[in-house]
Amino acid sequence: MTRSLAAQAFEWVFLGYFVxxxxxxxxxxFTALAGIVPHMRERVTESFPSAGMSLEPPVSxxxxxxxxxxxxxxxxxxxxxLNYSEYEVxxxxxxxxxxxxxxxxxxxxxxxxxxxxxxxxPSQPIRGIYASTIYPNLRVIDKENGGKADTLNAGxxxxxxxxxxxxxxxxxxxxxxxxxxxxxxxxxxxxxxxGGTVRIANGCSVRNGFLERVGVPRNLLALMQIVEYLRAFLxxxxxxxxxxxxxxxxxxxxxxxxxxxxxxxxxxxxxVGEDMELVVRLHRHLKGxxxxxxxxxxxDPICWTEVPETIxxxxxxxxxxxxGLVESLWLNRSLLFRGGAVGWLSxxxxxxxxGFGPVVEIAGYGFFVGGAIAGVLSVDAMxxxxxxxxxxxxxxxxxALLLEELSFHVYPHPGQIGLLFLAALVENFGYRxxxxxxxxVGLTRWLFGRKGEWGQMTRSxxxxxTS
Amino acid sequence: MNNRAVFIVEDDxxxxxxxxxxxxxEGFEVxxxxxxxxxxQHIDTMPPPDVVLLDVMLPQVSGFELIARIRARExxxxxxxxxxxxxxTSQNVVRALDAGANDYVTKPFRPEELIARIRRFVR
Amino acid sequence: MTRTATLAVALGSQPFAVRLAFLISLTTAALTVxxxxxxxxxxxxxxxxxxxxxxxLELWRPxxxxxxxxxxxxxxxxxxxxxxxxxxxxxxxxxxxxxAGDAKDRLNxxxxxxxxxxxxxxxxxxxxxxxxxxxxxALGHLGDREKWDAxxxxxxxxxxTLSSAAARAMVRIDAQDGLRVVAPMILxxxxxxxxxxxxxxxxxxxxxxxxxxxxxxxxxxxxxxxRLIRYLEVxxxxxxxxxxxxxxxxxDDAEVLAAALHVFGEFRDRDDAPLARRHVSHPQWFVRLQxxxxxxxxxxxxxxRPLTDALGxxxxxxxxxxxxxxxxxxxxxxxxxxxxxxxxxxxxxxxxVAQVLAERGxx
Numbered sequence: 001m002t003r004s005l006a007a008q009a010f011e012w013v014f015l016g017y018f019v020x021x022x023x024x025x026x027x028x029x030f031t032a033l034a035g036i037v038p039h040m041r042e043r044v045t046e047s048f049p050s051a052g053m054s055l056e057p058p059v060s061x062x063x064x065x066x067x068x069x070x071x072x073x074x075x076x077x078x079x080x081x082l083n084y085s086e087y088e089v090x091x092x093x094x095x096x097x098x099x100x101x102x103x104x105x106x107x108x109x110x111x112x113x114x115x116x117x118x119x120x121x122p123s124q125p126i127r128g129i130y131a132s133t134i135y136p137n138l139r140v141i142d143k144e145n146g147g148k149a150d151t152l153n154a155g156x157x158x159x160x161x162x163x164x165x166x167x168x169x170x171x172x173x174x175x176x177x178x179x180x181x182x183x184x185x186x187x188x189x190x191x192x193x194x195g196g197t198v199r200i201a202n203g204c205s206v207r208n209g210f211l212e213r214v215g216v217p218r219n220l221l222a223l224m225q226i227v228e229y230l231r232a233f234l235x236x237x238x239x240x241x242x243x244x245x246x247x248x249x250x251x252x253x254x255x256x257x258x259x260x261x262x263x264x265x266x267x268x269x270x271x272v273g274e275d276m277e278l279v280v281r282l283h284r285h286l287k288g289x290x291x292x293x294x295x296x297x298x299x300d301p302i303c304w305t306e307v308p309e310t311i312x313x314x315x316x317x318x319x320x321x322x323x324g325l326v327e328s329l330w331l332n333r334s335l336l337f338r339g340g341a342v343g344w345l346s347x348x349x350x351x352x353x354x355g356f357g358p359v360v361e362i363a364g365y366g367f368f369v370g371g372a373i374a375g376v377l378s379v380d381a382m383x384x385x386x387x388x389x390x391x392x393x394x395x396x397x398x399x400a401l402l403l404e405e406l407s408f409h410v411y412p413h414p415g416q417i418g419l420l421f422l423a424a425l426v427e428n429f430g431y432r433x434x435x436x437x438x439x440x441v442g443l444t445r446w447l448f449g450r451k452g453e454w455g456q457m458t459r460s461x462x463x464x465x466t467s
Numbered sequence: 468m469n470n471r472a473v474f475i476v477e478d479d480x481x482x483x484x485x486x487x488x489x490x491x492x493e494g495f496e497v498x499x500x501x502x503x504x505x506x507x508q509h510i511d512t513m514p515p516p517d518v519v520l521l522d523v524m525l526p527q528v529s530g531f532e533l534i535a536r537i538r539a540r541e542x543x544x545x546x547x548x549x550x551x552x553x554x555x556t557s558q559n560v561v562r563a564l565d566a567g568a569n570d571y572v573t574k575p576f577r578p579e580e581l582i583a584r585i586r587r588f589v590r
Numbered sequence: 591m592t593r594t595a596t597l598a599v600a601l602g603s604q605p606f607a608v609r610l611a612f613l614i615s616l617t618t619a620a621l622t623v624x625x626x627x628x629x630x631x632x633x634x635x636x637x638x639x640x641x642x643x644x645x646x647l648e649l650w651r652p653x654x655x656x657x658x659x660x661x662x663x664x665x666x667x668x669x670x671x672x673x674x675x676x677x678x679x680x681x682x683x684x685x686x687x688x689x690a691g692d693a694k695d696r697l698n699x700x701x702x703x704x705x706x707x708x709x710x711x712x713x714x715x716x717x718x719x720x721x722x723x724x725x726x727x728a729l730g731h732l733g734d735r736e737k738w739d740a741x742x743x744x745x746x747x748x749x750x751t752l753s754s755a756a757a758r759a760m761v762r763i764d765a766q767d768g769l770r771v772v773a774p775m776i777l778x779x780x781x782x783x784x785x786x787x788x789x790x791x792x793x794x795x796x797x798x799x800x801x802x803x804x805x806x807x808x809x810x811x812x813x814x815x816x817r818l819i820r821y822l823e824v825x826x827x828x829x830x831x832x833x834x835x836x837x838x839x840x841x842d843d844a845e846v847l848a849a850a851l852h853v854f855g856e857f858r859d860r861d862d863a864p865l866a867r868r869h870v871s872h873p874q875w876f877v878r879l880q881x882x883x884x885x886x887x888x889x890x891x892x893x894x895r896p897l898t899d900a901l902g903x904x905x906x907x908x909x910x911x912x913x914x915x916x917x918x919x920x921x922x923x924x925x926x927x928x929x930x931x932x933x934x935x936x937x938x939x940x941x942x943v944a945q946v947l948a949e950r951g952x953x
Contacts, residue, residue: 011607019614041720042751048687048727081529114948116941118906131948175526187750189782212504212527381608388611391618395625402625405632414633421626480647481684488655577691578658 007376014364015385021353022392025231028239029399035242036299036407056182058086059255060159064151065091065169069099073107075169078209080135083175084182088137092155095124095145104140108132113139121153121266129158148251149267149274156258156266164258166275170305171252172201172211177302181255184296191294192257193282195249197234199410200226201304211304216416219309223423224431229307231400234299241297245346247283247328249295251275253303260286260293271331273324280332283342287335301410315438322442323449326355330446358439364389365433390428397424470496471589472516476506476533477551478525482574486520489578490585503528510536515543517589522551523563531566538567547588551576646677654685657700658693667704675709676721679728682706686731698732711737723752730759738763742771750782757790765794769802776803776821777810784817788824796827804833812841816849823853831857838865844874851877855884863888870896875905882908886915894919898930901939909938913946 061079065072072091079089093100104110113131124146132138143154152166163185165178177196184194203217217223233250240246254275264285267274279295286293308314329351336351337343365386372382401420404410411417473495477483480501487497498516500506503525510533519537523530530550537543550563550571560571570584653665670678686697701707706728713725714737726744729737744756757775760768776787791799803822810818815837822830834850847869854862866888869881882900885893897919900912916922916930931943 008605008607011605015607015611015614038719041718042723048684081532083524083526083529114941114944116906116910116938116945175529186785210527381605381611384608384611384615387615388618391615391622395618395622398622398625398629402629402632405629409633409636417629417633479684479688481681482688484651485655485685485688488658492659575688575690578689578693579691 004376007371010367010371011377011385014360014367015388017360017364018389018392021357022396024349024353025236025396026399029231029235029396029403030239031242032235032238032299033403033406035238036403039299040407056085056179057163057185058161059084059088059178059182060155060161060164060258061087061089061178062152062155062159062164062166063089063091063169064094064148064155064166065096065100066094066145066148066151067096067098067100068169069096069103071170072100073103074209075171076104076108076138078173080138081175081210082173082178084178086161087178088139088160089135090139090141090155090158092141092143092151092158094147094151095127095143101140101142105130108138108140109134110140115139115158118157120157120262123150123154123157126154147269149269149271152274153266153269156262159258162258163255164261165253165255166251167254167303168252168305171198172206172209172304173253174211174302177253178255180300180302181253181298184294184298185255185257188294188296190292191296192260192286193249193279193295194255195246195279195295195297196253196255196302197238197297197299198229198250198252199301199304200229201306202309204304206304214410214412216411216413216419217309220423220426221311221314221431222307222309223419224427225307225314227397227400227420227424227427228431228435230404231397235400235403238297238299240341240346241295243341243345244294244296245341246295246297247280247342247346247350248276249279249297250303252305268331271324271327272320273328276324277328277331280328280335280347284332284335284338287338287340287342299407301408311434315434318435318438319442319445322358322439323446325350326443326446329355355443358436358443361433361436362440365436393428393432394425397427400424470494471518472496472498473518473520473585474509474516475499475520476503476525476530477520477522478502479522482522482551486581489581493582495585502526503533506533507536510540510543515546517546518585519543519546519548520551520585521548521568524553531562534563534566534568549584549588642673643677646674647681650678650681653704654682654697654700657696658689660692660696664700664703667700670704670706670709675713676724679706679709679713679724683724683728683731686728694731701732707732707734710734714740719752723755726752726756726759730755730762733763735763738767745771745775748775748779750786754782754786754790758793761790761793765798769794769798773802773806776818777806777814780814780817784820787821791821791824799824800827800830800833804830807833807837812843812846815841815843816845819846819849819853823856828857828859831859831862835862844872844877847872848874848877848880851880851884855880855887858887860888860890863890863893867893867896870900875903875908878903878905878908879911882912882915886911886918889915889919891919891921894922898934898939901930901934901942902936906938906942909942910945913939913942916943917946917950 063075063079068075076089076091091104110130110132113129115129117126117129124144127142127144130140130142139158141154141158143151156164163182165181167173181194181196184191200217200222201211202219202222203215205212205215216226237246237248251274260282261278264282268277271277282295308317329347335343336347368377368382368385371377372379398421401417401424405417411420471494473490475483475486475497477486477499478501483499483501487499490497498509500509504527507528521530521533534548537546537548547569548567550568551574552560552563552571553574563571569588572581572584649668653667656665682697682701686694689697710725710728710732711734713721714729716722716725726741729741738760741756741760745753745760747753753775757772760771762768772790779787791803794802800822803818807815807818819834819837822834830853834853837846838850851866851869854866863885866881866884869877870885872878872881878900882897885897889897894916897912897916901909903909903912917927927943927947931940931947934940934943
């Protein structure tokens, strides 16, 4: 059997790609571990009574809400009970058409408040500002519909404190979540942003908006997402933090220095990945100015969220995420090779392996399978290549579980870990490949998407969470 | 000797053991709940103690929420509540007293002072 | 032919890339199994450690708590094995952190009797950062001067958590000498959160803190002055005021002025009111902000005029604080404030007054 040079080249390219991406992630994972182990040890002295002596910087917690009448009361109740010395809760309703505002007015005894609102960042007009007569640190803003980014900008305008915390209306926190995510700001005054790890709430018991007990879901899709979140969103991102090259802070829970964000222009309303875009832009904005800065990742499990359990919803989410990712990178492309670990490491890595990666992956699978069918490749060869690709994937998933065991072991029961290992295995036979397809769709949509269409897109769609 | 009963809610294992030791040494009968969930259950089902000692910063349930729960239950509504706070920031203290607590003790505390404050309420 | 042989032959005939892929598959499979085993081992280790810790605590708890009783017979203290030292010292330090008064001295006696002080000293040199932190905190409570120089080195190393803990420990052991070591670092730790420094100064007590910060002010460059003045605030000691006033005589930098005005506001000495009054129209907004805030605390009836004018300031925060300051003036009445809300010619001023009134629940 003669093998064309082209076929050989393709073999090397794809094999090389799979090896590179998996080795890259493996390195990231173990860099993450180097950061976690000392962090875990420091936790011992955290419990000392005098540890809380350092005054915590006051925080404005911003809660963007659109048609959340069923859940908003519980969310806000929970937020009012965080263990933190000084903070305020600002709920911003993005022109909700259901009973969101009414529910809030009733429950928290809100009255219109003649606040002198300062529009530092542009946003849709404000319809009214309310303050609670029972909870002095709760305010609610009602504005014209404008999308999540626009709503966050309005929240920033109304925020009184030097730090603001952006959360999703359905983020489930723990009582010490705010304290933990504020620590980097107390440790290092150069910190401008800190992100929290998002863990999966499916299967856990939630009471009064707080996480009561951790559990493992029955749904296979959710199980596989647990492994995926650990692999890609926890350890995969945590590794960038010590290098100050973190590109993504999830919109589900992030703490930012308000003035820096305002100076950088606030959130962009013309992108679907506004949370990531802000962080990338912060890097770009701050690299230009003098003085060093820090954007860190807090590895402790402090934010929990429900993930989709059906393929349809999951697919829509992942397509949107990929689009957001590529948009965020594109809009800030001048950061590429612009210096520092961001420019030279995380930006190209993210661009090549996460942004453009799906193309190579799908092409790779396509080549191996199609080549075997066409006779260019022997079936044995195809099987071996697939085995290598999948094997590396399994190794990565398993290493994420190992790292989890070495650090937080959120799932204490051995049965739970066993289930997760099975999911880690199964994940690589179909789930990851499906993900690549979705991401390819997302990439294509970005490339050929009608950019103007975003303005007309229904604002409710803008509300489903990104990254 | 009449045994006065104290109910402690404290998640810190060392502080809980310390307080138990100090109180039992003085002849108190101590019941302890290590987290808010257990405490809530205890409040709902058990007869009231003579004094409640409550930590403000609990991981699962807020101390203030527990005070509200205690005051809501009829048999427990008159029970004196002492808060254990770790900072003496006026905000925390005022909030505790507003919420229905009767007194507070700041950490780090002197064992003699804790006993004296508790004794004030069980005369 | 055997299966393996067939496989080997099939493999041998494949191109290099395929053979490499096969090798990769084998390696990843082996590593996967290894990681699985490691996970199992890690889990088992955690369980074993937990159990051991429980046993150690059970053994030492009655001894440590028992030492708190002045009258009881002291229980004998067992030898502390190296593997136990973190747990035992951890519990001891935790108790020290939770207690005040005589109990601390009794815990220290126990520590000396059980040779826990030696353990802490030896732990100071461990590479494990968390253990080192524990040792530093413990030595502070022990009041042990033996490792003074080692602690000073740690302070000078400048790591946020460790160095500030060492600084507090040194100040706890000996306020005067400790501050002397820590003082030069206070100047250079520019990116430390002020509350950290405040915690260290608080440990030393207001007299010593005031003295040290004053000395620092003498020698420091003017960029550091604003920060140092804020630290003086921590030393809640009236002797601080003349120092700050003198600094202002020699230095008219805006940042220094703002910091000074903040301090004057906090200490509420009426003598400083003229200064605040003078700077209500300073070119820099943050100076105006502090002047207005201070005037609310120090001022009297004469200050209604300048504050009402400040309501029309360009900067939102100055307007807001001016409105708050007005409500704080003893001579102001609710009726006049409500009237101001409607009568002031400047729209933004009216907004500011309205907001403050609503916050106070006045109207």
